[in-house]
Every structure is written in C-alpha cells, then in structure tokens.
Amino acid sequence: MAEISRDEVAHLASLSRIALSEAELDELTPQLEQILEAVASVNEVATPDVPATSHPIPLTNVFRPDVVGQTLSPDEALADAPDRDGNYFRVPSILGA
DSSP states (O other): OOOOOHHHHHHHHHHHHHOOOOOHHHHHHHHHHHHHHHHHHHHHHOOOTTTSOOOOOOOOOOOOOOOOOOOOOHHHHHHSOOOHHHHHHHHOOSSOO
C-alpha cells in the first residue's frame, strides 16, 4: 500500500471540516498510515470463498413472552416524585419557555 502523505491527511481533514494544527497533522499522518496498512492486511487475507461474518460465534436473539405483569398505579409511581402535574412528572424546562 502506498504511503499517505501529510498533504493527503490535511485534505481529508478539510473535507471532514476538521481543523488540525501542524502538530496534529504530524501526529495523525503515521497513525492513519498504520490504519491503512491494517486494512490492507485484512484485504490480503480475505478471499471470495470465505463468507463475511459480523461475529465469530453464531448468535440468535432470545425472546421472552410479552406478558402483562403487575404495574404501579399513577399515584404509586408519582409518590416520591419531587413535583407532579396531575398524573405526570413535572420537570424543569431545559429548552426555554
């Protein structure tokens, strides 16, 4: 794989709208090159006859039956609330009035 230049990293940062200092460019260039080398090594191993996997162990979802259980009444649920408005929790406004 070809080496990635500092100018290419600066160009990628510009496209991503990320402002990088000169020191950050110097630090990130070899790091990005290592990432590209790792991807290249995976591409060398990957062959068309090996199916892609998302997890090394086959997984299945475990579902439980959706059974209605005992629930709290509105008064029980709001019993320890610092403030309430009827059957609702009352919370301070954070987005403005």
